[in-house]
Amino acid sequence: MAPKVLISDKLSDAAVQIFKDRGIDVDFKPDLGKDKVELLKVIGDYDGLAIRSATKATEKIIANATNLKVIGRAGIGTDNIDKDAASKAGIIVMNTPFGNMITTAEHAIAMMFAVARQIPEASESTHAGKWEKSKFMGVELTGKTLGVIGAGNIGGIVCDRARGLKMKVIAYDPFLSQEKADKMGVEKVELEELLPRADFLTLHVPKTEQTANMITAERIAMMKKGARIINCARGGLVDEEALAEALKSGHIAGAAFDVFAVEPATDSPLFNLPNVVVTPHLGAATMEAQENVALQVAEQMADYLLTGAVANALNMPSVTAEEAKVMGPWIELSGHLGNFIGQMTDEPVQAINILYDGEASEMNLNALTCAVIAGIMKKVNPDVNMVSAPVIAKERGVQVSTTKQDKSGAFEGYIKVTVVTEKRERSVAGTVFSDGKPRFIQIKGINIDAEIGANMVYTTNEDVPGIIGALGQTMGENNVNIANFTLGRKEAKGEAIALLYVDEPVPAPALKALENTGLFTQVKPLSFDVK
Template sequence: MAPRVLVSDELSETAVQIFRDRGVEVDYMPKLGKDKEKLAELIGQYDGLAIRSATKVTEKLLEQATNLKVVGRAGIGVDNVDIPAASKKGVIVMNTPFGNSITTAEHAIAMMFSIARQIPEANASTHAGKWEKSKFMGVELFNKTLGVIGAGNIGGIVCDRAVGLKMKVVAYDPFLSEERAKQLGVTKVDLDDLLARADFITLHVPLTDKTRNILSRENLAKTKKGVRIINCARGGLIDEAALKDALDAGHVAAAALDVFEVEPATENVLFNHPNVVCTPHLGASTTEAQENVALQVAEQMSDYLLTGAVQNALNMPNVTAEEATVMGPWVKLALHLGAFIGQMTDEPIKAINILYDGAVADMNLAALNQSVIAGVLKAHNPDVNLVSAPVVAKERGIQISTTRQEKTGVFDAYIKVTMVTDKRERSVAGTCFSDGKPRFIQIKGINIDAEIGRHMLYTTNEDVPGIIGLLGMTMGKNNVNIANFTLGRSGVGQDAIAILYLDQAIDPKVVETLESTGMFQQVKPLEFEVA
């Protein structure tokens, strides 16, 4: 059955056609995003939701989205999507961070020119027939210092353009490497240094708890007198009341703002200030950019719904279509290994250590880690999923560690998961054969070769005669068919294990019967999600 996508905001017909051409059923209802009740009524029918900024993906809406797998935002900002709520529901949230990068960077440069040469005011004056040539004495950009806060995708383009204008560029970005700074032709500095040196400051960071009011009253006081400030990133990065006071005092010469703390901004403390240029969040508003992000979101959502490929997700590791194909069996194995560990454990988990050996160590380990964690946690909370698992693990204080190593044994590749509690460590390892079927190859350090089925029974005992017969007879008496029977031991007369692949779920009374024999240290029925 073909996946279904709802487009609830304005999107180009070309983008909508991409869904159809890829074999995805699509309903184009561009006004629906503004009708919360109607959207909530219909959303349960869809696997995907493509939006711009009008649709609000709230926790309440997600409760009705019983089939939803992915939300695609045509654009970079996802302020209108409750990402934590989406993660808990297992809904991937994608955006398109690169489709409008050039457009936004160009708008920032245009705004810088506007306040450097007072172009909007001069334009209005000239249209009014005043010819006030001496009133609009601007400043050159040449040889001035531009401070770029956030030198990522958009900020990097601004740096490149500013270097081309022969400006001196300093950049503050905790993630900017010295090598990347050298490539951009900029000087990496700390924030206080940037504030003290810059003639112009432009912001290109997301709005987070760390960046909110990054240009606070205190930081504005640290800037050079006569500084000019541009914000085409996100409202809330600047204390707007403090900026007005700095403008009134003449400490800040001018400001150019495309974004505001409250949008749509029909009123603002900075409106009508003679030294402020304002535009209505136009950073990404060019014909080319709007088309680019629409096409990109349609491709990304189609790829995920049809192949499992994940691109530009905000709550899931990226996985290419090629990786999704190759990794499919290993993702299943990772889930099974986690499920085994999770079902065997009733104690609080302190840590999950994951070892990747051989060829699997070169795969997308972030995605495989999420599968392991989801498998572990689903044993105790069925609502946990691939998307929410890392969040839940972090909330519970579970430490996740990953180790990769070159091939060390007879298998070309394997995964080993070790779980740590206050009382014990428990480990299980598995591999995928050439037929794509995952297998358990080691439990408790004991080598085995066990096919994985939906219903299984795991037992531990001292290595003594009669265990095979006891298990077989008990299953037979209770009409439980054994599809596969695997044994292993650490040595003669030492620890032994058995793992049975059964055709049906085992009745708790059968477990009680086995436990009552006194022959087993542990009898544990297990369930696995097997397609």
């Protein structure tokens, strides 16, 4: 029997035809997604569900989707899909992360032109029958310095377009290598150098703990007088209140925003200020982009339903069902190893070297490697998955190498990940015990035996008395319960490390208190997605 797919949102006729041409039975009901009751009734009849943003694939819907194998989102955002519920039900969640890159980049360029020449205000004035030619004095883009924060897929296109406009392009991106920057024709700089040099500042990063509110009042003050800020990435990257004050004072000459901290944005500190261009999250709103993502999701879903091929899956590795049974814990370990190094590394990653020993070397190394890379990249791109991670790493100039070796130690198999940056190398190793639980077995060449928890604290110190007491007392004083405690050292009186597995995220005052003891050279909170 042919697979059956429901399209419950508005997709193009061409996307519907792709399913039909591939021999898939498709029901195109573009308004059904808005009717939760009716969707709940019929969802159990389908193998695939193709949606945009109107359909909400909730836990309740997924519970009724007894035959569903794949949900395809035509677009990037998957907030309307309960991915945890889908994963538990064995349903693959796919998106199309690369379908709207050009459209979003072009919108950023258009917004930059609009704010440089005050086009919206001049248009409104002229429509009103005024002829205020002298009022709207703009600036040229040619010869100006464009500061780009985030030089990945979309940011990279913006850099290319800006160079075509004869702008001087400088870029800040923790994962941008010097080699990649040279190929792009941009100057790689730190954020503190970029801000005071930029005539125009444009952001192209996801919203994470590291990037949320990254353009603060203090950083706005670092910018040159008369600079202009463009944000077509994510709301909440810029302190809107602080920017509004800088616009009112004249320190910032203009701003162009397509995204806002709260959406739909019916009110914002930026509204009704002079030379502020605002649009209602139109970055991906072109006919071409909407068509591209619709066609892509149809092809991806058809490939999976007919051949088992997986592309751009957010919750499944690229492995067969047989492999998954054995590899599941090792894939989880690979992600944890990458995530550990990703959270510990602030400099651009130049190379990732992975050693597979013994039992691990006999598995699907492509899947394990993808899991490692995805773990490393997760810090700067929380939407990264095992399919997109290698592409992103390649685009950023990161060299990935793998080595296999026969069983060489006390463990039946292990994985060791080493990351190379301009300043240092950092390594971590782990294995899977017979109980199926991943564990860290070595950090920085120091042997340990650490269970991996959702919330952890990593410290480094000189091997001296008082370390255990300081850790225990500080955690106790801050009402943080220690579930597990692991110590390791290279030699007596030498470098030592500690890993604390705690029941909840450690509050900032506790971390500060540890630093203030003077006993630790590093105190780092860590978090892991533990199943």
